[in-house]
Amino acid sequence: MPSSNPLPLTVAPPSHNSLARQGWRRLRRDRIGFGSLCIVALYLLLAMAAWSGLLARHWQDEVAKPFAPPTLFANLGPQHVELNAADIDAANQRRRAAAGSDSSAATGLDASEDPLAADMAAAQQQAAQYHSEEAPKADTLPLGADQRGRDIRQKVLQGTATSLLVGLSGALLALTIGTVLGALSGYFGGLLDDLLMWGYSVFTSVPDMLLLLAFAAVSGRGIGTVVVVMALTSWTGSYRLMRAEFLKHKSREYVRAADAIGASHGRRMFHHILPNVSHLLLVQFSMLTVALIKYEAILSFLGFGVGITQVSLGAMLAEAPAELLQGYWWQMLTVTVVMSVLVTAFSLLTDSLRDALDPKVK
């Protein structure tokens, strides 16, 4: 039998029929899964637009009256008269006038008593350059406004972007921690495994609530903290999963085969085994993302949310109890709908991914 082949090899692209490819094809065929993927992708696109400032950059602008209702349901609001600063000021002036005091002075100090008197007077003169025209405020907005008259449309866009960012990066971090530790633990076993298992059981035994409060206390507030807190309290699930998987795979024949051809431990762990558990990781990732998006809502409610220059779905939801009590239902409804669609799509996508990537199901 001739063993040499003088013809140049035409090697087909290696990925032409990989499992990922197959998974993708299966996913394409799964109508619900593909639909969910489109929705998730759309959300991601919007989020990306919001991160990059293409969309909803001015979400903090107060473009409408406080609690301006949604345009279509303007009559379904509680119809409270909203107060404003000018009226409050006027009322106070009147009250003081009635009390017989003079209200003309800027501070109630004589010029002689104020070290800044001259500067204050001069500043009044120079203030003109800083006066800005207030844009007229809208009475209604398509999705209504929040307490400060911010457009809920913009806010929810920005909020979705933040929540997605938090969810995705939190999941990524948790998964990374869980995977690395789980891989080490499951692959090497022995003392290292004992040690990591010990850490794991300690972590799972301490109530989440406490870890959460503790971590939040050290690391200040903001997106970074939320992500870290969430990752630190939710890596355990991935750890367990990955440990079991690596334990299972390390004695599989293909890993032994890799050993036989002289592959190092690291290569076996991350080059050989990791791709084989990657479908689980993907599923775990999307599950974690969903969980963390919901978790963020609870964190925000407990006061561990993002900072005030940021907004997340959870932060919006945290405003819901007070608003609902006053009859302002639109923010809560918007957030609930936006979040449900996202989470539902994500969960359905997870289901489909699970099926599509499972090598057993063909």
Added chain:
Amino acid sequence: MLAFIIRRVAQMVPTLFGVMLLLFVLFNWVGGDPSYILAGKNLSPEALANIRHQLGLDLSLPQQFVIFVKQVLTLDFGTSWSTQQPVTSILHSRIGPSLLLTGSILLLGTVLAVVIAALVAYLRGSLTDRLVTLISTCAMSVSGLVYIIAGQYWLAHKAGLFPIMGWSDRIAENLLYYLPLPLLLGVVVGLAPDIRFYRSCFVEEMNHDYVRTARAKGLSEPVIMLKHVLRNAMIPVVTSLMMSLPYLMMGAMLLETFFSIPGMGKEVVMAVDRSDFPVIKAITIYIALATMLFNLLADIVYKLIDPRVELS
């Protein structure tokens, strides 16, 4: 079996030690200084120093840790720093409501979820199945917070079906009067994901060969489902149940807050808020112990369900 239990209990010691270490580090690092709370309006350095002395906070860290170890060994955590109540009696009064609330949520939720999941798994592929799955998926995508807020607002206030909040000392009154709404909400929050998960467990079991064997014997579908599939599917169910126990605390905390239920979740938050270390210590240690015991229990339950499990 007994040897197994003894061994597992022995293994708890290092874990418990780890929990203590973690807790101790956490508290001393981020726990906040309780003396500032106890000092009230009087923040003079002498007053603060005095309080720290009274609490034993001026001892060295190793000394404090030794005291902690002693407390854990005797399970006597002294008195709360903020309320001066014996910690034991605080926990005593908190544990009942917590157990009643989370226990009933767990029980009802699990039973409902298993029954519904088994049903839809049996009907898999049908319209009912797809509908239930879709509804569960949508339902689980709504934040638990929304359920609680909206449930209290509409069901209790607007519809007047339940009391707004409250708790009594009589179990019967709680069960019949105060518990139903928080229970309902708690179950609703947890039900949807459970149904989805359990359904997939059932469906997976139903693809196994032994189901085919059962059919070949001529068994009817309900018998196959209830006798053969259910027991096998219970294994992941038990795992998820045991795994969900610690998480329940967080969920229950919101319920406790909104329905004024004097449970553990609220106590933790309050204790952390007040840097009340004895209470934090006690609760954490008890929860850690409970978690470990539940894990042990889970293993024993596995053994009962699945004879293949080796208790080792």
Added chain:
Amino acid sequence: TLLPATAADMNKVLHVAMNAPETGFDPAKVSDLYSSAINENIYDPLVSYDYLARPAKLVANTSTLPSVSVDGKVYTFHIKPGIYFADDAAFKGKKRELTAADYAYSIKRHLDPTVRSPWSFLVDGRFVGADELVKAAGKGALNYDTPVEGIKVVDKYTLQLTLTETNFNFLSILAMPAFGAVAREVIEANRDNTNAHPVGTGPYLLKEWKPGSKIVLEANPGYRKVVFDSVPGNDPVDRAVVKALQGKTLPRVGRVEVAIIEEEQPLWLSFLNRQLDVSGIPQAALQDALVINPKNPLDVKLADKYARQGMQLQRQQMPEVNFHFFNMQDPVVGGDSKDKIALRRAIAMAFPVNETIAAIRRGQAVPMNYIVPAGVAGHNPAFRGAPKYDPAAANALLDRFGYRIGEDGYRIRPDGKPLAVELASGTTALNKQWNEYWQQAFDKLKIHLNFKLGKWNELAKANQQGKLQMWGMAWGADYPDGENFMQLLYSKNAGDSNAADFKNADYDRLFEASLKLPDGPERNKLYDAMNKIVVAQQPWIFGDIRVRSTLAQPYVKGLKLHPLLNTSWRYLDLQK
């Protein structure tokens, strides 16, 4: 006995709520409002306030009003005989009469290092000879049996207190729930959990306590006969109270159930569903409950739907001030050079107090303009301490002092270093609302603002270590005297109640002078001068003073809000 000795109807249960957890019921150990509210009903201070009189008026309680020596230093109290403590195991089945020694003991407990009373600052160094006693105790327990000149039990019913210096507020201090009488036997028998074991002579006793969740009080069957006796003013509420209570024995209601409800929604809904009888209106419900005149927000009516049910609305401006302070020792925001004052002033000018009153307080607050709030002796309604809201001028002012706008669009310090201010804050949803306004104010000034969020005690610690730059505070009157407020900026209280670390020699001098004067025009003049210093130096940004709205169900009788008493439970009656 089969029949309760009290007039209280044991079948009447008053349901009320508090919106934060209490800590305990040892008057020498707790300082929070919520515990004090309960203690007020369990213990009897020597003197107390009249229910209806406004401004608040001290009246005899367990003792007669004291006779005071000419120099204002020696107070002699005559305890009324025949007042008994509620039964307790520590009394071994005997009736235990209230005596002068009990008050002496109760006051000394605030000095005891082992008790670590949060109120010790009110008594420290105040009584002749007490300092030596405290010193002798060191870190250990106080020897209560050592006679102290300043706290003298003259006879069974006579207590003589001798002050080291004249103090015109001393009687108001003694009216605080913290100075209610406890029995030594009880305290000693329950040394480890005095907080959980309150035994007093007051109208109620603690029946049940679930910390942070539920407190049940029951009428004290051994309570002395107290017949309602208060003179109505012009207020129609007064007349209604008198009509309901005149000649009746107090307390009226046999059982008070206090729920701790921290969330606004359950609190308000419970009230609406009549699970609560009396409740403050939570902020979120203000607009639902009240019809607020937008042109004059303090002019409110009860919303029709509730008025029709016969609910009663009562309102009262709180004896409190809400303000933000600067850390006066901070290198960026502190100091008394002009540019530093300008920075503080500009920040104060940029903060929209009126807007927050409109949006957050729903109009139910007035701007703060004087360190002493209305309703407290020494207040000057004519003084205008808050600079006018004028962010444009504030910007111009900053320009004038060299806070230039740098390349990134934010201001830098005159010396060219970057400028960023850190504001400490809590983490609640309400804190967040406030912070949004702060952000807005700083954005308008083009100054970087960072928030330092944390638990109260962490921030307090940081502040004491001088690590904070700005923080918001509220101070409620412990007693209705301006001194309680003016001391907040006294340099000797720096690091303690003087959270701003404000140290101004002129202010100190004036404050010390004011201590020697009773309330009156002369002292007011000093207060005005001190306020002017504060306005000029701007260690504080004046915030607002809340107007509290309380609702009661139609069947609740006898309710009138009191500025200093925390509760009016003993006066309430339910006529369902």
Added chain:
Amino acid sequence: MKTDTGLESDIVTPQPPPPLLSVRNLRVSFHDEHGHCVPALKGISFDIPAGRTVALVGESGSGKSVTAMAITRLLPAHGCQIDAGSEILFAGRNLLTASRRELRQLRGADIAMVFQDPMTSLNPVYTVGEQIIETLMLHTRVGRKAAYQRAVALLKEVGLPTPDLKMSSYPHQLSGGQQQRVMIAMAIACEPKLLIADEPTTALDVTIQQQILQLLASLQKKHGMAVLFISHDLELVGQFADEVVVMHHGTIREHAPVRQIFEAPQDVYTKALLCCRPHLSRRPARLPVIKDFLGEASYCEPPQRQRGYLPDDEVILEVQNLSVEYHSRHGWFGKKHCCQAVQDVSFKLMRGRTLGIVGESGSGKTTLGMTLMRLQAASAGRVLFAGHDMLAMSPRQLGDYKRRIQIVFQNPYASLNPRFSVAQILTEPMLLHGIGRDRAERLQLAGNWLERVGLSHQALGKYPHEFSGGQRQRIAIARCLTMHPDILICDESVSALDVSVQAQVLNLLQELQDELGLSYLFISHDLAVVKHLSDQVLVMQHGRCVEQGDADTLYAKPQHPYTRQLLEAIPQSWPHNFKPQVA
């Protein structure tokens, strides 16, 4: 269906018994993921007369199991379609149109089935007794007590020792053979008229295989039931069946009494099946494969090959007193377990020769192989590779030796990383050992090796799951070859393969040895295969080497009783095997 051959008249069956089951024109098709219809059965017809055994043989995927499932109506509900024109008549009743209720009454009572894989077919959480009692109580309306007694009797009947104890055992507590017996006991519990046994012996050891077949035969005699016996092993069938149906790609190639199949097979495919398997009696230089028969030219057997070590052979690997222990401990406080997997084994392997290792399951064969690869630590002994002790080498020194000794694992699919393309699989070892200058060259080499093992280089871009078992095995071999090893350890390399594929792989191994001078350590439990390929054979039992010697000598005159026992268990029911005619 009777085929009209001369042999037919030999059998004295004046009145053929009426068919109990007749399958008529059965067409079954599956929907693949694209929604296309893939036919699995293309219209097959056969009868099973009452009291007789019909065997269904054919290579893997030929549709045997589908036929069985179609008869019991246990085909999956989704994605499977039975043609409307098909008929399965059981005692005159068409099963394909029977209601669920009727089916339930038939299943277990009249038609019983023994499934291919007993471990997954028994419910793991119920005791064996419970599962048998369940069937009994369902169909025979006896009380629990009576059912229990009957179940014990059944277990005894199928030859389980201590049936009382076994009643309360769980499936996992039984060995594979015992589980299979339980399945059989369950199947015959209600004395069915038809027993369908789907590959009841594939997963089992030769010795147990024999026991099960004898059991089935005796049971059939006793209960007089008809049996549909499914297998891919013609020889096995020869021992047991009355008639044989040979299937290929969903069609029936031949249906004849067993004797005719063996003595005068008509169909080329049948002939091929009979020839592909190595035989103890012959050792052709190259085994015939099915293609040889299906092609135009008729097959002629190549000359026989001589085996055995020659005195001047060079020793390439010498193992001296090798022992391996497994230590295991459960948890931190658990007890230590020690398992002597290999004890004191010594042998020599010559260059260009094959050493076969046989022994029952668990005798330590795999462990031995792993230890030689240093995939498993030895507890004692020496492994001299070209004179150097491999066990004493540091990992650095080992590097090159590791390349020179390679292993082909038992399960070809499991040993190939499913996420790697063939190109990756083949180039990785070269990358690790610095063979080839760059990727292009390595790909070129990989392509060459693929062609060498009989695959086209198009396969480089594909993934393991896209290949058949035999092809995967070739890829695994190619991977080893890329490293130019001197020694190849083949651990049960052909056990999982179809007879025809098995022949292909064995041929390949032989060719490679001839060409490259490889030395093989050939591990298998299949004695015929070992004999075919080995020069020397080593017999292992309980981790010890019980006998060692030249292949022919050892097979002809086994010394150790264990070796004898092994050799006796080989199915030899049809001693006058069909021999391909020499053209």
